[in-house]
Amino acid sequence: MSDVSLPVAGGKSGGKPGRDWLWMLALLIGPLLAALALGGLILLAMGVNPLSYYAFVVERSILRPSGLEATLTRMGPLLLIAASLIVAFRAGIWNLGGDGQFLLAAVMVAAMTPLMHEAGMPVWLVLVTGLLTGAVIGAAWSVLPALLKAFQGINEIITTLMMSFLGVSFANVLVKLAFLDPATTTPQTRTLPVEARLPRLFDTTVSSGLLIGLVVVVLVHLMMTRTAFGMRLRVVGANPRAAVHAGLSVPKLTIAVFAISAALAGLSGAVDILGTQGNVRADWNPAYSLTVVPLVFLARLNGFGSIAYVFLFSALTIGGESAARRLGVPSFFSLVIVALLLITLGLAEYADKRRRARARQ
Amino acid sequence: MQSPVGAAVSEPPATPGPVVALKGLTKRFPGVIANNNVSAQIFPGEVHVLLGENGAGKSTLVGMLSGLQQPDQGHIEIGGARVTVTSPRHALSLGIGTVFQHSMLVPSLSVVDNFTLGGTWWKRPDREGQAARIVETAARLGLRVDPFALVSTLSLGERQQVEILRALMRGSRCLILDEATAMLTPHEAVSLGELMRRLVAEGLAIIFITHKLNEALAYGDRISVLRLGKNAGEIGPQELRAQTDAGNTARIIALMFGAGSGSAAGEGAPRSGREPGPLVLEVAGLTAGAGRIPLQNATFSVHRGEILGLAGIDGNGQKELAEALSGQVPSAGSVRLNGREIGGMTVGGRRAAGLRYVTDDRLGEGTVGAFPVAVNFLLKEIGSTPFWQKGLEKPQAIRAQAEEHVKNFDIRTPGVQTPVGKLSGGNIQKVLLARELTGSAEAVIFAKPTYGLDVQNIRATRDRIREAAEAGKAVLLISTDLDELLELADRIAVIDRGRIRGIVDNDARARDAIGRLMSAGEEP
Numbered sequence: 022m023s024d025v026s027l028p029v030a031g032g033k034s035g036g037k038p039g040r041d042w043l044w045m046l047a048l049l050i051g052p053l054l055a056a057l058a059l060g061g062l063i064l065l066a067m068g069v070n071p072l073s074y075y076a077f078v079v080e081r082s083i084l085r086p087s088g089l090e091a092t093l094t095r096m097g098p099l100l101l102i103a104a105s106l107i108v109a110f111r112a113g114i115w116n117l118g119g120d121g122q123f124l125l126a127a128v129m130v131a132a133m134t135p136l137m138h139e140a141g142m143p144v145w146l147v148l149v150t151g152l153l154t155g156a157v158i159g160a161a162w163s164v165l166p167a168l169l170k171a172f173q174g175i176n177e178i179i180t181t182l183m184m185s186f187l188g189v190s191f192a193n194v195l196v197k198l199a200f201l202d203p204a205t206t207t208p209q210t211r212t213l214p215v216e217a218r219l220p221r222l223f224d225t226t227v228s229s230g231l232l233i234g235l236v237v238v239v240l241v242h243l244m245m246t247r248t249a250f251g252m253r254l255r256v257v258g259a260n261p262r263a264a265v266h267a268g269l270s271v272p273k274l275t276i277a278v279f280a281i282s283a284a285l286a287g288l289s290g291a292v293d294i295l296g297t298q299g300n301v302r303a304d305w306n307p308a309y310s311l312t313v314v315p316l317v318f319l320a321r322l323n324g325f326g327s328i329a330y331v332f333l334f335s336a337l338t339i340g341g342e343s344a345a346r347r348l349g350v351p352s353f354f355s356l357v358i359v360a361l362l363l364i365t366l367g368l369a370e371y372a373d374k375r376r377r378a379r380a381r382q
Numbered sequence: 383m384q385s386p387v388g389a390a391v392s393e394p395p396a397t398p399g400p401v402v403a404l405k406g407l408t409k410r411f412p413g414v415i416a417n418n419n420v421s422a423q424i425f426p427g428e429v430h431v432l433l434g435e436n437g438a439g440k441s442t443l444v445g446m447l448s449g450l451q452q453p454d455q456g457h458i459e460i461g462g463a464r465v466t467v468t469s470p471r472h473a474l475s476l477g478i479g480t481v482f483q484h485s486m487l488v489p490s491l492s493v494v495d496n497f498t499l500g501g502t503w504w505k506r507p508d509r510e511g512q513a514a515r516i517v518e519t520a521a522r523l524g525l526r527v528d529p530f531a532l533v534s535t536l537s538l539g540e541r542q543q544v545e546i547l548r549a550l551m552r553g554s555r556c557l558i559l560d561e562a563t564a565m566l567t568p569h570e571a572v573s574l575g576e577l578m579r580r581l582v583a584e585g586l587a588i589i590f591i592t593h594k595l596n597e598a599l600a601y602g603d604r605i606s607v608l609r610l611g612k613n614a615g616e617i618g619p620q621e622l623r624a625q626t627d628a629g630n631t632a633r634i635i636a637l638m639f640g641a642g643s644g645s646a647a648g649e650g651a652p653r654s655g656r657e658p659g660p661l662v663l664e665v666a667g668l669t670a671g672a673g674r675i676p677l678q679n680a681t682f683s684v685h686r687g688e689i690l691g692l693a694g695i696d697g698n699g700q701k702e703l704a705e706a707l708s709g710q711v712p713s714a715g716s717v718r719l720n721g722r723e724i725g726g727m728t729v730g731g732r733r734a735a736g737l738r739y740v741t742d743d744r745l746g747e748g749t750v751g752a753f754p755v756a757v758n759f760l761l762k763e764i765g766s767t768p769f770w771q772k773g774l775e776k777p778q779a780i781r782a783q784a785e786e787h788v789k790n791f792d793i794r795t796p797g798v799q800t801p802v803g804k805l806s807g808g809n810i811q812k813v814l815l816a817r818e819l820t821g822s823a824e825a826v827i828f829a830k831p832t833y834g835l836d837v838q839n840i841r842a843t844r845d846r847i848r849e850a851a852e853a854g855k856a857v858l859l860i861s862t863d864l865d866e867l868l869e870l871a872d873r874i875a876v877i878d879r880g881r882i883r884g885i886v887d888n889d890a891r892a893r894d895a896i897g898r899l900m901s902a903g904e905e906p
Contacts, residue, residue: 248770249765249775250773252757252764252765253764256753259753260749260750260751263747265729266708266710266729266747266762267729267761268762269730
């Protein structure tokens with residue numbers, strides 16, 4: 022695995038502690054400001070005042086109560102995807118098939134839960150069954166890449182991506198052919214009524230999916246950093262030969278990682294359907310998984326860092342969607358900001374390494 | 383394209399000066415002296431064999447000659463003039479062509495395109511003319527090369543011939559063949575030997591690097607032996623011709639294993655003559671085919687408190703034996719520990735039964751470099767109490783154990799949370815020793831335990847091995863350093879090409895007996 026993902030503690034650098042502290046702060050804040058400034062230049066080139074754009078985004082996504090609620094609600098599925106990726110990447114497994122796992126799980130949950138609700142099952146049972154189904158479907162869609170990786174050593178980047186394309190297409194086929202809602206003319210599944218969805222938190226419109234996401238991402242973080250199981254996974258990820266030497270069963274651990282990671286991606290699909298969407302329209306694919314990949318890397322595969330980045334990204338997209346309607350800036354401009362942030366953080370890391378190397382000499 | 387082969391010297395002058403001379407080359411890497419004051423002279427019309435084990439410093443020497451690395455001390459003379467070789471391209475312009483162990487040809491291009499690759503970029507390459515020259519030169523050397531064949535369709539031996547041809551046609555006067563036979567079939571190796579003889583007959587100088595004794599004797603005019611980065615000795619052409627092959631073999635083995643180094647007596651008397659304890663480790667018919675050298679039918683036993691040495695030139699099945707014993711590769715045959723069959727167990731099961739393995743690949747598989755020292759102590763016991771309870775990490779227990787190990791094994795580290803990869807080689811070895819020698823160890827395998835360490839750490843490691851045996855463990859000591867084995871072992875087994883050739887007691891006659899077992903293995 023690349024060293025960028027290893028949050029190695031205890032790296033001592035030279036210089037005075039006060040100056041080191043300032044340098045750390047510059048490393049954290051500098052790239053963000055630089056990314057926003059570069060994004061501002063792009064906005065200027067598009068003929069939009071960057072200050073009014075950024076102010077609008079902040080106002081709509083954080084300052085306004087309804088915007089903040091939308092931002093927090095969107096975080097739920099994104100956090101679960103982040104947890105899915107953290108487990109896999111820390112164990113050195115590149116599960117890039119999260120989108121297929123997510124969408125297939127979403128479609129199955131969307132097809133199943135409205136029927137269960139109509140059949141008169143209690144809401145809590147519908148929800149629990151729905152969440153479990155999502156996790157199982159997600160995990161099932163990773164069985165093939167998992168077995169190929171564990172026993173044949175076949176590169177999982179390729180197999181998971183291929184399974185993802187298959188899964189997304191298969192999900193569409195299911196929506197259009199098998200699970201079509203007979204009551205509507207647009208191709209979509211039946212809709213889960215609002216009263217049967219995941220409960221809202223307190224008096225707000227924030228879905229309790231956020232709570233599920235927060236709990237899971239913290240649990241995953243603790244599992245990876247504080248348990249024996251997580252330590253085994255990290256050894257496999259950091260040095261597979263050392264894992265063999267130490268007597269770890271690399272194939273079994275590989276399969277476990279795939280199962281957990283894909284189940285969490287599937288759970289994310291279930292939470293998005295049960296909490297927010299209620300149904301799946303044909304050709305719907307939010308592609309959360311590939312979007313969250315850079316975020317977990319920005320957070321160095323740290324669970325708490327991921328929460329911060331997911332919040333930032335969620336706010337950017339919610340605000341960006343409003344801004345798209347009002348200022349004519351395409352909604353995917355939030356992705357441009359994330360990309361710029363990746364580049365500026367990479368440059369900051371390079372600068373930091375150069376500085377440490379100089380300090381050693 | 384002026385070729386020295388064309389200007390062949392039919393009869394070399396009586397005392398030609400050296401084409402290339404190495405004058406006291408020294409090259410240091412962090413923690414290791416790869417070459418220590420190495421000198422050699424390369425004469426035209428001679429195959430000069432550089433013989434030495436893996437890690438003896440051959441590759442570093444080639445690197446400096448071909449311009450990939452710069453010496454820290456000493457210099458290189460070409461045709462009597464002192465030069466600084468700055469790059470492989472520069473080396474080539476000085477007449478030094480190198481054929482590396484791994485092919486440097488582009489497999490998706492044809493032979494002739496590989497030849498024209500280095501040409502001026504704005505000119506259209508003269509493929510026809512180049513092809514004609516290739517065919518002509520090849521024919522003169524008795525080779526058959528199709529210039530328009532794709533390199534990927536050629537065998538490894540043919541690719542090597544193409545590389546030699548390319549080096550010659552670019553004007554090499556001195557050709558370096560780095561482990562040239564390592565990838566070849568025996569038949570291809572023989573034709574390479576014949577080609578070398580034809581080339582030197584035309585007045586070229588060849589540096590042939592190998593760790594195979596029989597090849598050195600078959601094709602070499604002059605043999606220099608490197609040992610631990612130093613000149614161990616040189617055998618000139620007259621001397622080489624005067625002796626029989628068996629005599630030369632014995633001489634070379636003595637040089638490679640440091641018989642002439644003067645410290646042969648070693649500190650501490652040999653340990654043989656003590657009363658052997660009960661049998662601890664019994665290995666019978668152990669066979670493993672997964673590695674590079676298949677291990678065949680290894681049978682031996684180690685008693686309680688005994689050190690069994692395993693001598694042999696590196697890469698003759700030592701690693702395969704250690705991995706088969708530790709359970710890292712599948713194997714057939716019987717391994718018994720204290721009478722209990724452990725041959726069917728997993729790595730973890732064997733460790734729990736009391737078998738420990740101190741690997742020689744300390745950073746590659748022995749540790750996870752980015753993880754803290756404290757965690758690396760527990761790499762083979764993740765999840766065990768008291769360091770984990772119900773699967774949850776107990777940082778205080780882990781830290782306390784780590785601090786104890788650091789104290790007991792004198793590990794120099796800034797702290798137990800320091801990534802182990804930041805420590806020096808000697809301290810990483812101490813981390814491994816602390817991990818493998820504590821707890822319920824019954825039998826311990828040491829693979830090249832002092833390889834790459836400095837004198838002080840070699841001393842400390844050997845003391846640990848002796849202590850382990852005195853504490854009643856059965857020790858299998860795999861080493862390529864005969865002095866080390868003679869100093870530590872009670873009995874010494876000799877391995878060659880995957881087979882154990884014999885086991886001798888470590889007494890006054892041991893050195894000769896081991897030499898005989900090794901050289902007997904050289905004959906088919």
